[in-house]
Amino acid sequence: MPEVDISIGGRKFQVVCNEGEEHFLHSAAAMLDIEAQPLIEQMGRMPESRMLLMAGLMLADKTAAAEDELHLLRARIAELEGRPEPAPLRIEVPVIPPQVSETLAEIAARAEALAARVEERIAE
Numbered sequence: 001m002p003e004v005d006i007s008i009g010g011r012k013f014q015v016v017c018n019e020g021e022e023h024f025l026h027s028a029a030a031m032l033d034i035e036a037q038p039l040i041e042q043m044g045r046m047p048e049s050r051m052l053l054m055a056g057l058m059l060a061d062k063t064a065a066a067e068d069e070l071h072l073l074r075a076r077i078a079e080l081e082g083r084p085e086p087a088p089l090r091i092e093v094p095v096i097p098p099q100v101s102e103t104l105a106e107i108a109a110r111a112e113a114l115a116a117r118v119e120e121r122i123a124e
Contacts, residue, residue: 009036009051035059 001016006029017025035055039046046054 008033009040009048009055011048011051031059032056 002019002022004015004017004022004025006013006015006026008029009032013029015025015029032052032055035058036051039051039054039058
């Protein structure tokens, strides 16, 4: 089992962990250290057991708050997933008046006539 050196509140500790869990131990120690630093700055030197207890309690408080928020978010997700599907949006497109079709057909006929004249002139 590997021995890992960690630092919490400026104090060094040597901890044993399972093979491959060193990263998790360093991560957990870093979280405790983040909580311990303000305690040391505010209260000065204190027994390491008290520092670790206070840092652990502060971290536990943050964890409890995060779990409460997670619970609320999961409940909100369940509520949203339980709602019926909204009705699809209906988009109405106005009908094209028949005059437009007639006008386009007339323009197409004129364009074809012009194209025919151009072809006749080119052929000459």
